[in-house]
Amino acid sequence: MKTLAITASALALAASGAFAQELNIYNWGNYTNPKLIEKFEAETGIKVTITDYDSNDTALAKVKAGGHGFDIVVPSASYVPIWIGEGLLAETRPDQMENAKNLDPVWIDVDWDPGRHYTVPWQWGTTGVVVNTKYYDGDIDTSAIFLDPPDELKGKINVVPEMGDVMGLAIMYHGGMPCDDDRELLRKVRDTLVEAKQHWLGMDYGNIEKFAKEDMWAGVNWNGSTFRMRLANENIQYGYPKEGYVVWMDSVAVLKDAQNMEEAKTFQNFIMEPENAALISEFARYANGILGSDEFMPDEMKTAREILIPEELKDKGVFIPTCAPETQALYTRIWTDLQK
Amino acid sequence: MSAQAETPFPPGALEREAETADTRRRWLLSLPAIAIIVCAAAGPLLVMVIYSFLTPGDYGNVKWEFSLEGWMNTIVQRDIFDDTLIWADAHLSIFWRSFSLSLITTILTLIIGVPTAWFVATQPPGRREFWLFLVTVPFWTNLLVRTIAIQELIRSEGVINLVLLKIGIIDEPLQMMFTDFAIGFGMTYVYLPLMVLPVYAAVDKLDFRLVEAAHDLYASRWTAFRRVILPLIKPGIIAGSILVFVPCLGAYVTPRVLGGGKNLMFGNLIELQFGAGRNWPLGAALSLMLMAAVMVALIFYVRITSREKADG
Known part of the structure; x- marks a missing residue:
């Protein structure tokens, strides 16, 4: 019922052309669950556009070249220090966000982003x-x-x-x-x-x-x-x-020159919610690093040799x-x- | 001074004035075209030339320090194990692969394309348009979609293998996907219309009375083809060959999808330098090298055709 109401209000919003807020995500191809995006749009009223890349180097080269218009990027662990070192990421302090309590402690003090000052786990x-x-x-x-x-x-x-x-x-x-x-x-x-x-x-x-x-x-x-x-x-x-x-682990980071900074932060917080993290995993079939997401996952993921x-x-x-x-x-x- | 004032317009000055105005107007009118050429062609090319003389940045891009390393490395490289200077045989053999594949594709499109063009051009006028239309139909579909469709044909459980198995010519599926055969097959299919169209244009203009005259003079069919028809449609054949050969050299998608990406083509080698290789100057130098190769092919073409005109 609640979802229905949210969907209805989102529809009304869309109908009136009032998607004032936008978010441009730059992520690996075939990696983002459409259901996750629908849920995010319904709950926040932010319109999401996803663009694909096929390798860390492509993403890095494109963003470095400038004029990309993206707000969020999802680099692999070994690339995060390069992104930070080149001054491309905004220090959004995900560790102080509301849903940071759901982070699996194993994935907080990681070499590439100690204490999670820039990035949120996407999948590993x-x-x-x-x-x-x-x-x-x-x-x-x-x-x-x-x-x-x-x-x-x-x-x-x-x-x-x-x-x-x-x-x-x-x-x-x-x-x-x-x-x-x-x-x-x-x-x-x-x-x-x-x-x-x-x-x-x-x-x-x-x-x-x-x-x-x-x-x-x-x-x-x-x-x-x-x-x-x-x-x-x-x-x-x-x-x-x-x-x-x-x-490996891919993490969600916000670009320093993001035009939708607040929306991007909202997204970082959104995916630390166990139910939403489970949606990410359900699609691409990787684990996610958010505690409590297991119970929202499909059964076949709990016993799979690929995951365990x-x-x-x-x-x-x-x-x-x-x-x-x-x-x-x-x-x-x-x-x-x-x-x- | 006064003499000049008395005769402000010496003879011929008016015409000259009009002429310079005319030239100025012509320049002004062609300015948009010139601007486009400068912005869209010369500018980016200049950026590439400049980048090819810089030092690679640590994580992609370039550092603004002059270096000849990029150009050097296209031909020679330091051996990674004993630091001696060696030929960059990887680059050369990758270039050779692209070059020979382009040559083979051009020859195959010639063998299939010339008779096709001949067939279309000798149809009654009303039906020619229909055949030409069929030749251009594949262009309506995206290149990648066409390439993946070919994959469906030649995969282990694809149409060709299923038919061959059914009629008992083979006992187990042929491995066609991810082979050189697949690349040659795909490239020939993709570039065939570029050969057919210019050759068609040439055959269309052919004066068949000349062929009849050749027969009257006791030329055999083969001699008539070799001595009369071939020279007359040669410009079309050369234009078609260049239209096929040049894009083949830089082809990227077709070899990657059908060849399985196991062996790099020149286009993929360049991409590697801008991606994981993080060596933009080398990438820029390799691109310019490819352009030079294309340029040589074009000069060759101009020389052949202009010699023809001089002879004629």
Whole structure:
């Protein structure tokens, strides 16, 4: 009944053309639940426009170039210090907002934004491997799936072209840590990647369909995206490489030159509400870092292997820090070599 | 002084005056066009040239320090393992991939496009429009949509594989998606109309009496084609080849979607420098290099056609 009243008043507002307030969100593609936006618009009367990007670098380059008109951006952890360092974010103090009490303490004092002075957790997840178990029934908790692939999977492997994640997985496969710049280690990493690539089918994004229809059988992928694949094809499983896998979190930040500063802050506070955070997760299938959101989540998320990391593999997850520019340049060279 | 005052208009001065006024007016009238060229073409190009001589910023963008590194790195790079100067073979082989793919696409569109254009141009006038209309229909759809439609055709459980399996030519699905075949197939399909249209225009203007004359002079069909028809429709063929070849060099979407992104094309290499690579000067230098390559192709074209005119 209450929702009805709110919707009705929102409709009346819309009909009179009185969406005086606006909010422009710049977020990853296929990542924002339309229901979340509808709810936000109904409750606040703020009209939301969403624009997509496909990588952290695209977002950073576009905002740095200026004249973008966005209020909110959702960078990954390793990029947040760059955004802050370049003076692009407004210090909105989400930690002092009304709903900050719902923040999971684990996600408050994080390296990239200690005490949460700038950002609010959006979703967090892992980058690991995906395998269609109809074609391969061996151990899937290893990066060997794509770096030294079993014969059954050769030629059907897809690796997401996310430089930081793939380099991180390959470096940990050889016993290093992300952002390592040891030349001997990197030589091994490059050789392994180049050698492995001949068994790959593609390096592409947006493959939920292709895995579901079994055009691709294995590869590097994110947990939530794999979850969505499994819901479409039950043979698909997610593996956590025991050599080390990547943990990441994307956080909602407000741009310093935002034209709708107050609306943006309202949004930051809004998504710290457990019910709303659950909506975020329900769509993209990642965990969110807000306490109490579990009870609003669909049942299949409470038992999914993609969300609940197996106990024995919990300590193998590694957060990728912001690499030094020189190290990043080395990685780019290896990455280009890999795709030449 | 007084002499001048007495004869304010020496002979011919009026005409000259009118002429300069005319020139001034012409300049003024063409000013909007010039402004557009400067703002939309020369300006951005200048920005690129300037950026290519700067130092990359730590997290994208540029630092305002002069550097030749961007240009150097298009050709030679320091080996990341032992710091010796080596050829940037990655850049060169990626350029070669784009170049050879463009060449193959141009040849394929020629093989398919010229007979198509010939067929359309030799139809009765009323029906030509209908065929031309069919050739241009694909342009109504967005490039990305067409490319993804091709993906549906060639995927493992796509139309082609299902038909081949059904009639028993193959036992298991052919891997067509994410191969060089897929890229060649897609590019040929996408760029074919750009070949057909100029060749059609040339065949349309062809004087068929010349062909008859050739036959009267005992030329075989092949000789008539080679010695009479081909030279006459050559401008159309060259124009079509350039229209296909040039955009192919910088093609980005089709190779990415159909090729699976495993091997970079030159366009993707440039994009990498502005994205994760965070090396804008190198990206700018690579773009300018691509432009130079296109320019060479165009000069080649102008030389061929102007020689023709001189000969004629």
